[in-house]
Amino acid sequence: MHQAFDIIANQYDELFTYSAIGIAQRNLVWGYLEKLLAHRNELNILELNCGTGEDALWFARKGHKILATDISNNMLQITKEKISNAGLINNVKIIQADISEIETAGINEKFDLIFSNFGGINCISSDELIKLSSDIKNLLKAAGQLVMVIMPEFCAWETLYFILKFNFKKAFRRLSAKGEVVKFNGENLITYYYSVARIKKSFGQNFNLVAVKPIGFFIPPSYMEKFFHSKPKFFNILKKLEHSISKFDFLAGFSDHFLINLQVK
Template identity: 30%
Template sequence: MTATFDSLAPTYDAHFTQMAAGRYVRQQVQQHLLRRLRPGDRVLELGCGTGEDALWLAQQGCHVTATDVSEAMLAQTQAKTQATGRVTVLALDLQQPHAASLPYTPYQVALSNFGALNCLTDWRPLSGWLAGHIVPGGRVLLVVMSPFCLWEMLWHGLHGDGRVALRRLRGSTFQPPGAAAPITITYPTLRRLTGDFAPHFRRRAVLPVGLFIPPSDLYAALETRPRLLRWLAALDERARWPWLALLADHYLVELERTETPA
């Protein structure tokens, strides 16, 4: 797993973060997050990748602990955020979070954006550990790849590739372009994810992220069609209903740390 993400790190920003569609979906998450943040908040980021959100959070006046399992991703985060003086970069494996020693505790907010949590198969150990590091009333924003991405099912279904069209329903092992080795991805339903976090966290909000925006393997095609992307984004802005969340490429779930078991 680590080797795969290490090998993706040098091109991750070019293939996702800096693509127009990638910038659009990240903005959707950040707009939501902004309503939960106050300057000076301590934010724990899980699976920070190349540090794009860590940089943005630091620019909002937050103190960020940016964590990831991949040293190559962390090196990019360090380079991107060093000048802010507000980001601590730390190796943390979501499979064994207890092994890491955090610089602060507790945090007001935790964030895991764009699929880091899809690399787990059971979210209960993470939930139990996280509960010890978030203040009562604090928020946890999880953005995960959905199990029923409508775009993917229609696009690959219409192109006669039923196996890819339905891959999220069974979970999948695949090798992203440019990756050193395959990775196994699980696509939790909202019910499963909320249930695994339920002993310590209460669900507060759910949103689709990119309902009308195709998955990232089609971003390059959109790059040369800015008018099409603007049109899709305009539709997307109007369709931010929770009941459509599981049909988008990603969905956002916002949890609140409860004082006592929910």
């Protein structure tokens, strides 16, 4: 699995992070975090699957201390470069760690927030998910927050897109319980899609629910970037519509991603 991400790492920012869709979806996540962390200074944050470090950089610029982790060494190299170019090495520590074995990563501190953005959680199986719930509970301070951004089992845009292409298998691929092999820039990735209910159940023993938000109900999945590139006005309308529905939690289960905020019991 991490080999696929190692291969993708050099193109990841161009394909996702700096794409119009990637920026729009990430802004929704940052909008939520902005409110959650308002007036809270110098937080200790553990980031799971940090990828190329875009969120670590954002947290660090706000003065927080981050432990950024990912399974892919190549992703971490890019994170290191970004953090050092921004002069923020005192705010960000970087270690290679597998989400499903996070308890063996030698982490000896406790965190105010544990954060996982854009599908890292979709790379682990449902059994690993339950284990993760207790592993990360032990890494959080009292009343510590957990925020994860996850791909649900159904995405209205995706189903419509593939039905219009008469590709019915892909239109409903997220429903596969065993995990689905998904191509990302030519690399095979096993992806497990999770409903909001499944995440609540898997984490319910150790966490209380704070909020659920749709991320990408009107803003489409990033593989539609090419199509929207030539239609900026249409894309701007979608961004406005997305802001207007952000309070409708039930749309989380029909979006490209959903954000779930839990708090340790």
